[in-house]
Amino acid sequence: MIDQELPSLLQTYRAFHEAPELSTKEEKTSATLAAQLRALGYKVEERVGRYEEPGTTCYGVVAMLKNGDGPVVLVRADMDALPIEEETSLPYASRAHGVMHACGHDVHMTTLIGTASVLARTKDRWRGTVMLVGQPAEEMTKGAAAMLRDRLYERFARPDYAIAMHDNASLPAGVVGYCPGYFMAAADAMNIRVRGVSGHGAAPHTTKDPVVLASQIVIGLQTIVSREISPIDSAVITVGSIHGGTKRNIIPDEVQLQMTARTYKPKVRERVLASIERIVRGMAAAAGVPAARAPGIAHLKDPSGPAPDNDPALPEPRAAALERELGKEQVVKIDPLAVSEDFGLFGLDRAIPACMLNVGAVDPARIAAGTPLPSLHSSKFAPEPEATIRGGVEGMVACVLELLR
Numbered sequence: 001m002i003d004q005e006l007p008s009l010l011q012t013y014r015a016f017h018e019a020p021e022l023s024t025k026e027e028k029t030s031a032t033l034a035a036q037l038r039a040l041g042y043k044v045e046e047r048v049g050r051y052e053e054p055g056t057t058c059y060g061v062v063a064m065l066k067n068g069d070g071p072v073v074l075v076r077a078d079m080d081a082l083p084i085e086e087e088t089s090l091p092y093a094s095r096a097h098g099v100m101h102a103c104g105h106d107v108h109m110t111t112l113i114g115t116a117s118v119l120a121r122t123k124d125r126w127r128g129t130v131m132l133v134g135q136p137a138e139e140m141t142k143g144a145a146a147m148l149r150d151r152l153y154e155r156f157a158r159p160d161y162a163i164a165m166h167d168n169a170s171l172p173a174g175v176v177g178y179c180p181g182y183f184m185a186a187a188d189a190m191n192i193r194v195r196g197v198s199g200h201g202a203a204p205h206t207t208k209d210p211v212v213l214a215s216q217i218v219i220g221l222q223t224i225v226s227r228e229i230s231p232i233d234s235a236v237i238t239v240g241s242i243h244g245g246t247k248r249n250i251i252p253d254e255v256q257l258q259m260t261a262r263t264y265k266p267k268v269r270e271r272v273l274a275s276i277e278r279i280v281r282g283m284a285a286a287a288g289v290p291a292a293r294a295p296g297i298a299h300l301k302d303p304s305g306p307a308p309d310n311d312p313a314l315p316e317p318r319a320a321a322l323e324r325e326l327g328k329e330q331v332v333k334i335d336p337l338a339v340s341e342d343f344g345l346f347g348l349d350r351a352i353p354a355c356m357l358n359v360g361a362v363d364p365a366r367i368a369a370g371t372p373l374p375s376l377h378s379s380k381f382a383p384e385p386e387a388t389i390r391g392g393v394e395g396m397v398a399c400v401l402e403l404l405r
């Protein structure tokens with residue numbers, strides 16, 4: 001069935017890839033996805049979701065297929081692209097200036113359509129309800145929250161399971177990867193304003209130098225993971241941007257730091273956030289910065305929510321089903337990633353077993369030649385579409401059938 005579908009799925013994939021839309025702007029993408037799912041016999045609703053900002057439209061898509069009594073399985077695909085100028089020189093490269101499907105969400109949508117089609121044609125093999133979700137604004141980690149805020153589960157159905165698939169830039173195309181337990185991190189983003197007292201570079205004793213202080217803070221923050229977190233747990237803190245000053249002989253007023261913290265367990269997350277606060281404030285006090293010039297710490301909105309946590313009951317038994325359907329060599333156990341996702345929100349803090357699988361996107365010839373694919377979010381990210389989509393659909397269908405047998 002999937003082989004029959006592939007030519008049309010590849011055409012759909014190339015169309016999505018050519019016309020990417022940024023987070024929260026997925027107007028045409030969502031309409032295409034909705035139209036295709038409707039044509040397959042699903043009951044489809046568009047513009048599901050509500051952002052907190054007034055006057056904005058949320059382009060969430062929900063497509064339902066009820067087939068007798070049984071569990072409800074939510075299958076989610078994200079729809080948004082990234083602000084990147086594509087450099088793949090593919091014939092179907094992005095035609096939108098400075099916008100690119102560099103995270104493979106076009107693969108995810110195509111996989112969702114393929115899965116929808118196979119499930120619609122195999123209704124004699126399952127019982128229950130398939131609830132397909134086209135989620136906007138994943139890259140801003142605000143689409144899942146927006147759809148839940150719009151009473152997704154009250155209006156359509158409360159799922160018994162939630163599953164999703166993300167492409168993977170290191171696995172061979174079509175190979176399905178699964179990871180029991182935490183498989184992605186909770187991401188927190190912070191801006192820190194390190195304030196001092198400015199003055200002449202030749203008279204530091206009359207100032208409070210925020211450049212030196214900011215440097216100490218950057219190093220101090222790195223001791224959180226190495227000295228405060230159990231070696232069995234993991235976390236990562238990166239200060240990715242540091243800006244301050246205008247001229248070599250002026251001690252400036254302030255330095256801006258931008259940082260991200262990635263954690264898995266909620267307790268570790270709490271500890272990391274509290275330690276960041278303590279170190280930043282404590283170091284400023286130790287440097288003699290007056291209280292009125294204490295650092296400002298802004299925890300940016302739209303954090304990822306909890307770290308996506310694959311329900312232990314889901315991946316392992318499903319892996320057996322996947323191996324049966326796809327073959328043993330096509331299914332591998334993978335390590336967690338420190339990237340983040342808002343898919344975890346669909347699990348309502350573990351009330352609903354949720355599981356995200358990966359599908360490899362790399363042409364095996366590239367792996368053999370030792371020239372791996374550039375990572376997700378690279379301007380040169382170019383999945384091998386045919387095998388990736390085939391593997392994605394196979395994996396998704398096997399997973400849904402296993403849950404709705």
Ligand SMILES: [Zn+2]
Pocket residue numbers: 103139376377
């Ligand atoms: Zn991404």
Ligand SMILES: [Zn+2]
Pocket residue numbers: 078103104105138166
């Ligand atoms: Zn992504």
